[in-house]
Amino acid sequence: MKDFNIVLTGVGGQGILTLQKIISEAAMKQGYDVKASELHGLAQRGGHIECHVRIGKKIHSSLVRQGNADLIIALEPLEGLRATYYASKQKTIFLLNTYEIIPLSVYIGEGKYPSMDKILDNIKDFSKKIFSINASEIVKRTTGSIISTNIYMLGYAVAENIIPIKKEFVLDGMKKVIKKKYFEMNKKVFELRENQIKRKNLYFKK
């Protein structure tokens, strides 16, 4: 496989770092070389947070080049839009959670939060394909809280086969990174999309 470049983005507190750790551990388990970049510090306080994960045979830089992302997982639409810096029409697949978190700059009148249609329209210019889903809503319906949205998104990517990592390795990674107490709940969330696809296929077979 040629290098596979992933950008994970969202707002501090959405679990971007956890997602990065799980993907990195899983990729290593599957036999890939991995480099991931993290940002710590101010970004944790409601700021935008972005991690890059690059996997492949031999990886050097931990940063994804401008326009060179294969997959962008955005836990927040505005941050998805910001990640178009790493995206291009030729190759990038977007997995976008439509749950909006309005930045303070919008409240104080510094800028406007674009409509969802506008965001998707803009992203279209920078992508090959977009999966836009209201992941937080789905997760809240299942677990009563939006906390595991990050895990749902990862499960979605694996179920849709848009990330070159196998489920068994992701689960290994989750076991390592997520506290034991929360693992089963997260596994359930992780499998939501997969089960949905299975049900759909069953329906169409009939």
Next chain:
Amino acid sequence: MRNEILKKKGKILLLGNEAIVRGALESGVGLASTYPGTPSSEIGDTFSEIAKKAGIYFEYSANEKVALEVAAGAAFSGIKSIVSMKHFGLNVAADSLMPVAYVGGSPLVVVSADDPSCWSSAQSEQDNRYYARLAHIPCVEPSNPEEAKELTKFAFKISEKYEIPVLLRTTTRVSHTRGIVKLDKLPKRKTKGKFIKDMKKFNNLPPHTMEMHEKILEKIEKIRKLSEKTKFNFILNKNVRSKIGIIVSGVSYNYVIDSLDQLNLKLPVLKIGLTYPLPTEKIKRFIRNKKEVLIVEELEPLMEKEVTRIAKEINPKLKVHGKDILPKSGEFNIETVMKAIMKISKKKFDFNFDAHKKNFEKLKIPRRIPVFCPGCPHRATFLAVKKAAPPGTIFGGDIGCYILGIFPPFETQDFNLSMGANVSVIHGINKVSNQKTIAFLGDSTFFHAGMPAIANLVFNKSNTLVIILDNRYTSMTGHQENPGTGYTGMGDKTTPIRIEDVVKAMGVKNVKVVDPFNIKLMIKTIKKFLKKNELSVIVAKRECQLMAVRRMRYFGVEPDKYEIDQKKCKQCKSCLNNIGCPAINEIDGRIFIDKNLCTGCGVCASICPNGAIKKVKKK
């Protein structure tokens, strides 16, 4: 997860900073010290987690200078020691770094984590490789986690053999890159040493000081010989015949490799891991037959200057590129380096970086200003300050989480320089103007650099107000312990120093401890103290809400929640506009509190003029 770092063997994923810890452990380190600061903090935090298990001593020191001196003391006693800090930390420690280098304090590794692009640094974007040259100590620069571990071990070896401290300089992108690291053997550690008296060796006193200066210069020349032959200074694509060459250090090495790969280009690359002293002969051989050489280094053109000097001697026609085509400030990435290589190699690439960037900039995406967390006691303090301080009051800000007071809706920070600095700047303003002044600093900052500043206020009769935001942690950098918290970096109980006792003992007469959530009392106290023509101190004491909530949830308790009675709410928006709380949102003209985010501080309820905000009754 961090316990994995103590595994005997195998391959594991480590952050650059964690790899430095592993490197120290594989070297047999006995003592580690630090003062936290991004991007270096995970070094100390990892030591803090594993020190007991690993059987070594670790401490969070009161500041970087203290941390360096502690490590030097252990090294003087024959124990391998490591001290880590962020780049400005070394400014604080520099006063002791010079004499420790002169006396040959070793085995000692000094880690400086620099932050090109200032991802988490307010004060400066300085390049600490200068300190190696200033102090005449060797400098190693890793480019990835694997190398971070290897170079830590190498640094210890140099330090021990040549009796000299070694500077391990990383940058954010090395410290915060996760990569696969192969573990080597953990040796038996020596943690008990002995200080053997040697007046001549350990005392700095002229004319001996000058002798020491000569001696350290000799050491550096000896180490230059090592620099010529070490495997950490190597040539990639050695057999490629080309008139163009690249010399690179640190994280940029990765960008060079990736650029060459994407451009389908093969050029000889001299990668330097031991960057001071530079391998002069090796560089001579590398540039002898070249027409052009590109020096790829972030920030200052240190290697570039030396290569230019060497070229004058050996190949005067050589064109030395560096800062003529690469940025002088800000970190590099693949595209910056790729563009530079394209320029000198005339190679084309089928992706237009500039056009792409232009298209991206057209999107005009609103920025995300960092905000105080829901329930942050600092927010409450600033809210009270805004209400109590007369217009025109000068606010001296500092570098902890309260730096966010700079943003709307507070704007309670007219300047900030370095940790603790604002207290004395306020004092200076106070001496020459009639303006009302308030100086802010946090608990960790108080112990780091605030105490001498406050002593000076008492000594020199200042009449300012100082508000110490005591949230019981060094929060900004990840909730580390400090002299006020009552616990050491190894998790043992210790005497917590009470800030109010210290300032009283220093002679401050007006001292009051106030809970910031008690907005009314805070406002009253600020007003009262501002009227006095005397130095006064308010200790705004309340635990960081992140930690308070974390503990509650650990015990299965959900914090209180507040809600807005929509019948009573008159949409005056005083909560929305004055507090800047992420939990308070406007949806279609109405104001709501997001229960997922609210942590129950009640500050909004205490300022609502219509009594519309109430605690949600627990079922």
